[in-house]
Amino acid sequence: MMDFFNDYRKLYLSALGLFVLLTILVAIMPAISNQNNNSPLPTEEALSDAALEGKAIYVANGCVACHTQQVRNLDMDKMWGKRPSIAADYADEERTDLWRNTATLMGTERTGPDLTDIGNRQPSAEWNLLHLYQPRAVVEESVMPAYQWLFEEKAELEEGDVEVPVPDAFRKGVIGKIVATKVALNLVAYLQSLKQAQLPEAIPAPEFLYKREAKTTATAGGGGDLGLDGAALYAANCQSCHQASGAGLKGAFPPLKGSQIVLDDNPEVLIDIVMNGYDARPEFASMPAIGTNMNLSAAEVAAIINHERSSWGNSARKVPVDEVQKIMDLLKQTAKK
Incomplete structure (x- = not known):
């Protein structure tokens, strides 16, 4: 036994063998098992050539250091995606070449927001x-x-x-x-491609844990919006472009403060823009169909527009949910024709 501890060759080879064995048991075999037992979801869209180039740019610029791409099964992560992430979300990740692996870009720190579903949240x-x-x-x-x-x-x-x-x-x-x-265009193409795939009906969505008590206090612009927090919904869906002040950005995004569309007694045009987007070029950048992309309900749309119609000095009547629902139904019927 003393010969074993006194012979550095035996010690080195034993340590190396133990390391290799543990690597196989702890890392390689579970990875192979995951690869064999998980495949991309059928609704997962393949990256375009531009998005693939953008992914490499994302890696090269160290974006993974500040942004995650993983929606944890915690209620606080619900703002980043419709459901918690599952192994199948990362099953289509492949090695760049023999020596390089892009990993899953899941990230470890959120200095910036999670990007799992940024293609829907900010298209x-x-x-x-x-x-x-x-x-x-x-x-x-x-x-x-x-x-x-x-x-x-x-x-x-x-x-x-x-x-x-x-x-x-x-x-x-x-x-x-x-x-x-x-x-830059390729990087944006990659960011726009980051959309959480819908699960097949046969696969139950994992639940978010540690759910917080829902806020039921309506904002000043409630207007029959079932007590939803219009300010919070505005912040999550609209504020990044139109700003917290509602003033927008000159030459980029139009102001909501004092907007005739926002203040119009008939909210049909406003609801149409929320649901289907609007292209105001060349004066402003085009607006995506936020309401449709985020699958906003009539109650959520009512809360948002009532917040806009009663904030920053705006003063317009509160729009009830049933009126919003009728307009949304009419817009859907018109789109089908």
Whole structure:
């Protein structure tokens, strides 16, 4: 026995053998089992060529250091996705090559928000490009660095150029047009592709644990919105573009404060924009169909628009849920024709 402890060769080989054995048992065999027992969900969409390029850019720029792509089964994570993440969500991840593995990009820290479902939460290409160029232009308290090297300045736009609607306050001496490079466009294509796949009916969705008590106090603009928190819903779905002040961003996103569409006694146009989006180019960037993308109910839409109609000095009648539901049904019928 003493010979064993005195012979460094035996000690080294024993330690190496134990390490290899544990690696096989703890890491390799479970990984192979997961790979064999999980496959991508049938509703999972394959990444486009641009999105694949964008994924590599996402990795190269260290985005995984601040952003996760995992919705935990905790109620506090419900804001990041419709359901907790499951193994199948990561089953289509493949090695970049023999020596490199992109892993799952699940991340370990949320200095910034989780991006699992960002393609649904924030599908606007214009917003994403502006956010990359100068995050504080759209989120005042953001600590994210500005990725301005992904853009270039041009005196005149050329065919195919995508101009970024940067507000004057953030141009900092830039005289010409701010144009997104192909690298920036590919990165945004990847971000827009991040959408949580719907589970087949045969697979029950995991539950969120430690559910918090729902807030039932309506905002000042309640208006028969079943007590939903309109301010919170606005913050989650609208604030990143239209801002907490409702003032929007000049040249990028229109103001809701004093807006005739918001204040109109007939809320049909406002509800149509919330549900189906609107393209206001060239004055403003196009708005995605937030209501449809996020599957907002009539009660949630009522809470949002009533908050908008009663905030920032706005004063318009409260729209009841049943009126919102009738308009939403009418919009669906019109879309089918």
